[in-house]
Amino acid sequence: MAAIRLKVSSRALVSGDRLPSIRSFAATMGVSPSTVVEAYDRLAAEGLIRARRGSGFYVAGSGLPPMTLSEAGPPRDRAVDPFWVSRQSLDADPKVMKPGCGWLPADWMPNSALRRALRTLARGEDAVLAHYGSTRGSPTLRRLLLGRFAKEGLEASPEQLMLTGSGTQAIDLICRFMLRPGDAVLVDDPCYFNFQALLRAHQVRIVSVPYTPTGPDMAAFETVLTAERPRLYITNSALHNPTGATLSPQTAYRLLSAASAHDLTIVEDDIFADFEPEPSPRLAVLDGLDRVIRIGSFSKTLSASIRCGYIAARKDWMEGLVDLQVATSFGGPSPVATELIASVLAGGSYRKHMEEIRGRLARARREVAIRLESLGIRPWLMPRGGFYLWCRLPEGQDSAVLARMAVEEKVVLAPGNVFSVSRAATAFLRFNVAQSGDSRVFPVLRGAMAAAKK
Amino acid sequence: MAAIRLKVSSRALVSGDRLPSIRSFAATMGVSPSTVVEAYDRLAAEGLIRARRGSGFYVAGSGLPPMTLSEAGPPRDRAVDPFWVSRQSLDADPKVMKPGCGWLPADWMPNSALRRALRTLARGEDAVLAHYGSTRGSPTLRRLLLGRFAKEGLEASPEQLMLTGSGTQAIDLICRFMLRPGDAVLVDDPCYFNFQALLRAHQVRIVSVPYTPTGPDMAAFETVLTAERPRLYITNSALHNPTGATLSPQTAYRLLSAASAHDLTIVEDDIFADFEPEPSPRLAVLDGLDRVIRIGSFSKTLSASIRCGYIAARKDWMEGLVDLQVATSFGGPSPVATELIASVLAGGSYRKHMEEIRGRLARARREVAIRLESLGIRPWLMPRGGFYLWCRLPEGQDSAVLARMAVEEKVVLAPGNVFSVSRAATAFLRFNVAQSGDSRVFPVLRGAMAAAKK
Structure with a gap:
């Protein structure tokens, strides 16, 4: 049953196609014909296939079972x-x-600062209220972010930064840019659950390494890099989700060295940065945005209702990422959203x-x-x-x-x-x-x- | 050169892999060995491959050439x-x-109504300013939309409607839900250029039919359905982009019949609806949201800065679409955005x-x-x-x-x-x-x- 389901969901078999004969499928699967008969009968009862008198079984009626990431239902x-x-x-x-x-x-949340920002925006320019904005997003907010990066010791040029619709959309764009179905992607175990949901949508193989109180278990990490050749590692360094752990300088260095040896690209999700009492090591800073991509958003600290994220990465990747965002979202994030965020971040109260x-x-x-x-x-x-x-x-x-x-x-x-x-x-x-x-x-x-x- | 580039971009060959020997590749391609030597030399000059003395050519250094949808450059x-x-x-x-x-x-654009809506929002609830909102998006805006649909004769239940980050994101979600790389997707010729950009990102085959002043050329449409078995047809019915043409009732009916015969799903982009002087036929209305999915947004009529779109579709597809939106954007569209849009749409001035x-x-x-x-x-x-x-x-x-x-x-x-x-x-x-x-x-x-x- 699973084999036929796979053929249908991968569309090796589509609506109207004839299924293998009972005899030949039994031989292929190394089971008895009566097992195949039972499997076909059950699939027919489910409605996936249909028997036609005297001519075998066919994939049933109404098209492709749509892609499901999880079980449907209330x-x-x-x-x-x-x-x-x-x-x-x-x-x-x-x-x-x-x-x-x-x-x-x-x-x-900083709601009174947001309310002030809304009132200011209500007196702002028509263009901010009406138009898509530029493909990389608000220059004001990008300048603010670059200033914050510089304070951490991360010098990046404006061409290395683009705003996105959310932090999740930032990772999604990177996955689209980097990954093909079947690629291996490495995550921490445990990791933020939505990394898994997102990676499933990209139809990639998810591999994981245990997370320790100082970062990923580096022996396991190195073994996985050799064995699975993952294309991407997605993690968050400051205040790791869900553990709250902090990457140690030694793990950070060893991790980057291993990444370099295996040509691994790293997405470092920096979404909890502003919650740190004092700064901790960042892969993006150590590496200088070469093989590490920094993403972040303002959902946890400022507002989850005003959606905006960002990607900071190598300059030569940005045109491709911008094209992808235009193709899949048209334009960058909402100018109304970025104006509100910039206004709160630049204000003294934040x-x-x-x-x-x-x-x-x-x-x-x-x-x-x-x-x-x-x-x-x-x-x-x-x-x-x-x-x-x-x-x-x-x-x-x-x-x-x-x-x-x-x-x-x-x-x-x-x-x-x-x-x-x-x-x-x-x-x-x-x-x-x-x-x-x-x-x-x-x-x-x-x-x-x-x-x-x- | 193109064949090697394809192998690298499709990752049949990855960084460090040895290229086919000159002799064997010449035989494969049906060209002389000297042609292969020249091609390899040029690719080496470009940096894509590298010669190792006495051991042949290898795919060069720094990883996968990232996915490009178009030529990069200023x-x-x-x-x-x-x-x-x-x-x-x-x-x-x-x-x-x-x-x-x-x-x-x-x-x-209706900027004074928007300014009023911003001032109202500045006095609104904390939760609207601070939180993600529900996965299908603002119930108020969804009710407004359902009321508008009902006036057109399209009765849909709240479970058939979800809000998205934009009209483009609505189509993107549907493509993710429905398509696999290599599928055929049908568009009009000419059609909105971003349909092509979006479909390229999904790595599908784009096929097209000529558009006439009353809709797609139905003879060509039927031929393509038989020959290419497209999974999806993406179009806009009212005030077709770029032609401004209007679908005739006869074409609409014939189109839906052909779609039904070939189990084709249709995405009808309704983004220009409010610009029509009087209503014209809609596939989504005729079909009752069975095999037609309606998408739309408010970017053309209300604000492109406040991003929000929607999907109206079969009830049994919605859970999967909602999951995909959670996986790739987390949450629905911005509650701040949907509140502003609902406020303008519900106001008398719109x-x-x-x-x-x-x-x-x-x-x-x-x-x-x-x-x-x-x-x-x-x-x-x-x-x-x-x-x-x-x-x-x-x-x-x-x-x-x-x-x-x-x-x-x-x-x-x-x-x-x-x-x-x-x-x-x-x-x-x-x-x-x-x-x-x-x-x-x-x-x-x-x-x-x-x-x-x-």
């Missing part, structure tokens, strides 16, 4: 896959508690706001760790910053089971295996400390754990 | 390909005249504004046609609405040559062949009548035509 029933957390959290009604989600509560947020997160992190500890749930490490706590459950607990139970009680958790390519994180949950303050979260968790134990 | 020098008009118009400085571009001048714009365009269309006539440039047909005039040049003129000359004089034209898969439109230019009012446009055109004649 959110509640769907598999706990890399889409589970995003769909559950994005589409949750406002009463649902989301300790598993990947963003700050709305009232933690730095102060981020300082406050870092302090608030540090307190929330300690408090949530203590409350989790009382349930026997322990952080894998205590992050230097950011809003995640990657936690191990007590012996015998399965995070997917807890997540399914908790969602019935209006609590969205982030179970470990959605982050794990090897599915080795059954015993882990990722907590967002800023979203775990509601006193109803812990009783639900405690109840689910007790029920699961029974 | 915009002025680049080929007049489907990216030419977009890159020239989007990145033009404000002094450049753009009679070839695809949008209205900024002061024709309908009045569009009435005025239609009148203004009708006058501009007549005036521009008269001025073009004086240069011997004639509209292929006089459109019922919209801002395009698809015009034939006098005998012997080549629109790409004129476009190259005009861009030096700060005028961006839209030469015919960027719209034509068969490159049969050398003698055509697309004019945007709203952008042709500047008195400097026609002298530049006249001068270029005179120079080209010499």
Whole structure:
């Protein structure tokens, strides 16, 4: 059944094509003809194929089964896959508690600066309100970003920077630019779940290396580079998602050396940078944007509603990336969006706001760790910053089971295996400390754990 | 040389791989060994391959040549390909005249309604300013759209509609959902140039049928369906881009019948709908969103800076499309963007504004046609609405040559062949009548035509 499904989904067989005869397919598969008869009958019952009297089996009616990245169905029933957390959290009604989600509560965001920016924009130029803007996006925002890079010691030219519709779209463009179906792409285990969802859409092979408190396990990393020849490595260095770990200088150096020896390109997602209490090593800075591509966005710190990301990369790659963005989005990101972001970033209040947020997160992190500890749930490490706590459950607990139970009680958790390519994180949950303050979260968790134990 | 380049770009050969020996490659290609030697030498001079003393030729150093959709290089020098008009118009400085571009001048847009909407938003909820929003996008805007569909006689349920980052992103998502590299996709000849750019990014085979004043040439359409078995047909029905033609009821019916017989899915881009003086046949309405997918956006009528598009399609396709949007953009379109758009659309002034714009365009269309006539440039047909005039040049003129000359004089034209898969439109230019009012446009055109004649 799987073999026929594969032929149909890969379109080796299309609507109306005749399936192999029972006898020949039995021979090909090394099974008995009666096994093939049963498989064909079941596929016919599913509607994928159809029997025609006296002439065999044919691929049925209405065209190609559309590409599915995950099982369809109403959110509640769907598999706990890399889409589970995003769909559950994005589409949750406002009463649902989301300790598993990947963003700050709305009232933690710099909304008054944004409101000022909106009022300023309402008095701005017609062209900003009406037009597509340039293909690389707002020069003002690009200059601001280049200035921030320079302060880190990363000198880049304006030609090396383009704005995109979001951080995710930045990675997507790079994947389109670099990858072909079947290529191998390396990610951390665990890693941000949407890397997996995105890579599935590119039909590439996903390979992974275990992540340690100082970065990827370098022995495993080097072995995978030799064995799998991945084309791309996608990671985030500052405050790694989901673990909150920090890349050490030694791992960073060894990683870049291995990448160079194997001609590996690296996408470094810098989205949590502004949450760091003090700077940590960055691959993009060490490498000077040669084989490392930096991407980022403003969704975590400024607004997830005003979508904008960026790509900083080698100059000779940018024309191709810009063409791809024109082909697939037409134009760069919204000038209205980039104007608002530039206006908040350039304003005096943003730095102060981020300082406050870092302090608030540090307190929330300690408090949530203590409350989790009382349930026997322990952080894998205590992050230097950011809003995640990657936690191990007590012996015998399965995070997917807890997540399914908790969602019935209006609590969205982030179970470990959605982050794990090897599915080795059954015993882990990722907590967002800023979203775990509601006193109803812990009783639900405690109840689910007790029920699961029974 | 082309064969080796293809092997490298398709990655049949990767960095470090040995090239076929000169003798064997000569035999494969049916050429003399000295021809292969010369080809290898030239490729080595280009840096693509490298000779190693006594051991043959190898693919050179630094990794995969990245995917290029068009020739790279500074915009002025680049080929007049489907990216030419977009890159020239989007990145033009404000002094450049753009009679070839695809949008209205900024002061024709409903900016005062937008300014009001921005001020309202500045007083709005934190969540709208701060959060991603739901995966299908703003329920308010979706309800508004469904109400408009119902007025056309198209009843659709909320589950059949999702908002996207732009109209282009809507088509891109559908292509990702439906297509695999190598599939055939059918477009009109001529068609909107970015359909070609987008389809190239999907690595599909682009096939085309001639467009007539009442829709695609149906005899050619039926022949292509049989011969090429295209998976998808992408078109726009109301005020076809670039011709301004209108689909007739007879063509619409025959087209849908042929699509049904060949199990063809149709993407109907409805982006110019609000420019129609009175409604014309729509495939999506006739078919009831079964095999027709409607997409649209607000870029032409409301703002190209506030990016948002939509997809209306069969209910059973939507979960997969939503997953793809989450994987590749995370979340739906910006809640800030959809709030602004909903606010303008729901306001009383939008309908009045569009009435005025239609009148203004009708006058501009007549005036521009008269001025073009004086240069011997004639509209292929006089459109019922919209801002395009698809015009034939006098005998012997080549629109790409004129476009190259005009861009030096700060005028961006839209030469015919960027719209034509068969490159049969050398003698055509697309004019945007709203952008042709500047008195400097026609002298530049006249001068270029005179120079080209010499």
